[in-house]
Amino acid sequence: MRPIRKIAMIGATGMLGIPIALALVEAGFEVTALVRDPERARRALPAAITVAQADVSDEESLRQGLAGQDGLYLNLSVGPNARRCDFHTEEQGLQHIIAAAKDANVARIAYLSALVHDTPRSRWWVLGLWRQALGRVKASGIPYTIFYPTNFMETLAQRHTAGRYFLMLGRSQYRNYWIAGSDFGAQVARSFALPSSANREYIVQGPEALTYDEAAMRYCRAPLPPRRLVRIPLWMVRVGGLFSRTLHFDARIMETVLRYPEVFKAQETWAELGTPTTTIEQFAKRGVRSVS
Numbered sequence: 452m453r454p455i456r457k458i459a460m461i462g463a464t465g466m467l468g469i470p471i472a473l474a475l476v477e478a479g480f481e482v483t484a485l486v487r488d489p490e491r492a493r494r495a496l497p498a499a500i501t502v503a504q505a506d507v508s509d510e511e512s513l514r515q516g517l518a519g520q521d522g523l524y525l526n527l528s529v530g531p532n533a534r535r536c537d538f539h540t541e542e543q544g545l546q547h548i549i550a551a552a553k554d555a556n557v558a559r560i561a562y563l564s565a566l567v568h569d570t571p572r573s574r575w576w577v578l579g580l581w582r583q584a585l586g587r588v589k590a591s592g593i594p595y596t597i598f599y600p601t602n603f604m605e606t607l608a609q610r611h612t613a614g615r616y617f618l619m620l621g622r623s624q625y626r627n628y629w630i631a632g633s634d635f636g637a638q639v640a641r642s643f644a645l646p647s648s649a650n651r652e653y654i655v656q657g658p659e660a661l662t663y664d665e666a667a668m669r670y671c672r673a674p675l676p677p678r679r680l681v682r683i684p685l686w687m688v689r690v691g692g693l694f695s696r697t698l699h700f701d702a703r704i705m706e707t708v709l710r711y712p713e714v715f716k717a718q719e720t721w722a723e724l725g726t727p728t729t730t731i732e733q734f735a736k737r738g739v740r741s742v743s
């Protein structure tokens with residue numbers, strides 16, 4: 452297999468795209484972000500990252516963006532307003548991406564999935580869509596690396612925090628091995644450098660097992676003055692979900708995450724791709740990694 456030097460990213464501007472883009476640049480890769488709005492992306496991404504226009508709904512734009520690239524990292528998502536019948540980046544978009552990546556002779560495709568993708572007995576269409584996407588990546592014929600991460604610490608900062616307030620939806624039952632995007636980014640970078648990471652699937656977990664509540668409380672206490680945790684029962688969010696698609700999505704994703712009986716399975720990932728070390732306090736003090 453040819454060595455990977457140039458990596459294209461789709462979703463580089465996303466919450467979990469930015470820390471991975473930074474880690475890939477730090478590891479010495481040439482990174483190109485394929486984005487819908489280059490001007491907006493230029494403001495969000497560091498100067499070391501090349502920005503090119505492409506949209507996953509437009510296969511030709513992907514073909515042009517992927518020309519000459521060795522690797523492709525996919526940070527795709529289902530938006531909180533999405534309906535099953537919409538166009539999805541991980542469904543129709545992924546078909547375009549795979550076709551264009553094959554034409555461009557991309558040597559490795561890395562895909563960010565989620566640990567909760569295999570939640571038993573869930574009939575939520577989003578999980579079905581994720582599982583279908585995994586099947587497509589594996590059947591693409593392109594050497595792949597798939598990541599199944601637990602909860603990211605970025606979620607605490609960017610999905611729950613509003614000024615001095617932290618909104619906690621529901622109550623946790625199990626512990627999760629929270630991971631910082633920067634630690635995961637270092638693992639992604641290592642996987643692109645390792646030929647043996649081709650056609651591999653990695654469980655991604657961080658150093659410490661904490662319930663959502665414990666993680667939220669530690670995140671809230673880290674800064675001075677501390678953030679105020681406001682708890683909203685899940686039933687209330689579910690009722691709100693009858694009137695708002697976003698609240699419906701929030702209720703479903705929180706139900707899925709809070710009820711997932713996570714166990715530690717990242718030994719192999721740590722041995723091959725490096726050991727995550729960032730604690731919630733270190734993450735909270737450092738803040739979300741931003742562009743320099």
Ligand SMILES: NC(=O)c1ccc[n+]([C@@H]2O[C@H](COP(=O)([O-])OP(=O)(O)OC[C@H]3O[C@@H](n4cnc5c(N)ncnc54)[C@H](OP(=O)(O)O)[C@@H]3O)[C@@H](O)[C@H]2O)c1
Nearest residue numbers: 462463464465466467468487506507527528565601602603
């Ligand atoms: N939060 C967690 O703890 C967690 C845990 C495990 C797994 N995950 C998974 O992580 C994934 C990524 O999450 P995220 O929060 O980073 O998502 P996000 O912030 O919504 O980012 C999505 C990215 O996709 C890009 N995009 C959307 N439509 C596009 C199109 N038509 N063409 C090209 N690019 C397009 C967006 O670019 P624009 O700038 O153009 O909008 C954005 O950069 C999700 O699938 C999630 O399930 C999350």
